[in-house]
Amino acid sequence: MTVRANARIVRDIAHARAGDKGNTSNVNVWAFDPKDYDLLKRTLTPERIKRAFPDLIKGPVERYELPHLGGLNFVLHDALEGGVNSSLNLDSHGKSWSFLILGLTLDDTGR
């Protein structure tokens, strides 16, 4: 992965939270400023997210939109290394997955 030192990342314009149900993770992402919602929506397509983490997200990625609140909800199927009781990851809930998405660049030619 090569990210330019000054590249803007999703965390510069949005905040996020991750949750788990079984082996499915969901990450909701919210624009701090409603004006940035369109940029967020353009940048964070389900294809982009799947492409960024192919070894982690084994299943499909779905995106739900809540435009009136400036939010996107990503459902990442088969993306928790088996789920909280099966994963040997130190973070078996995938609580930190929100920061996987917040760390993506806003320029989607990068990661």
Place this chain on the structure above:
Amino acid sequence: MNSTSDFRIGTGAGFSSDRLDPAIDLVERGNLDAIVFECLGERTVAFAHRDRMANPKRGYNAHLERRMRAMLPVCRKAGTILITNMGAANPRAAAERTVAIARELGLAGLKVACIEGDDVSAVVTPDTPFMDEPGRLSDVGMPVVGMNAYLGADAIVPALEAGADVVIGGRLSDPSMFAAPLALHFGWSLDDAPRIGAGTLVGHLMECGMQVTGGYFADPGVKDVPDLARCGYPIAEVTADGSAVITKLDGAGGCVTPATVREQLLYEVHDPERYLTPDVTADFSRVTIEARGKDRVAVAHASGTRRPDRLKVTVGFDAGFVGEAGVSYAGPGAQTRGELAADIVRERMAKLIGNDAELRVDLVGVSSLFATAGLRSSGAQDVRLHVAVRSRDREHAEAMLWEVESLLCCGPAGGGGYRGAITASVVTKSLLIDRAKVKPTVEIMTA
């Protein structure tokens, strides 16, 4: 009751090990009608079954004793009903223990409701398919340790109608513990899906406790939270139409803002138009979130349609043991020394366990949480080798701990800080059961 007055409901725990002191503060100063202690997840219900198998008198929340000793007197003084799923795998033992504590504390006449019937191990057939993965129950070659159906408001309302001061169940669904007292207070029919959807939103926002008042939120410099060390639990001020203001006590730490509420709105939600609970197919897609002054956020316009015909069941299986062990390296070359240690462990464990156990080797500081995602940092001068193994055979876990500890003398230079532990492993899967097969019961015990 069919009251038009607002209902004030708080949260006293959002997971099994949540803090106690802010819950005491909330009941003492919050003027609450009810407080909910949500203490059960996919992980904790499975472990509770292990506890019960080891000792038939246990299998309920490990902190129940201290929580009840602290909360029963303040709840009685404030006239606040306490609702909880701390019964976990053994609600009867939890209720009996609670009655005994109430007697010791001189709380004569305290009514404790025990809700049972979530244990469906006797009625689930082996050919039942899993909910969200291929295969069926009989395909799993591991012993079942427990099966619990998610119970809804219809299991809780009778306990409240019977005048319970404390309601204790096992796998009571998280939002149902809020929706039930709201439905009873406002006279909502449990078939009134739009209203129950609104009550479910309140429950959903509240069920993780401080996750709506600033917990699981702070990112210093980006999202600052005042006085997080003294974070307060939330209060919902609910009106008869199901809309609510989410707030907290003055003087408690944390914050309630549209951002904290937004993040919790979709926490563990997939399709916002279809959030399934035992009570309703809730629709959060048109929910509005508006600031109403400091630490006050109004939520409205949740709705819902008919409840699902089938209930979710969590099945726990005995998966043997998990061993975890680590050694640390620091200073110049720490990363390469840690990587060498990781290579040694992989090579030696492959000979010891082959494919008979799952092995994972991480280097904390370089690549651990995001290892599978393919992200690595470089330049760390303080790293920790972390090795995990899961096996039905405890000897595999013991062998791994020994290998990691042996690195102190036969591994790379400057390795220190070995720790290792072996714990029981319970894996869980979900399936669905026809609602008609689940028959919740309520028994009132009086102190």
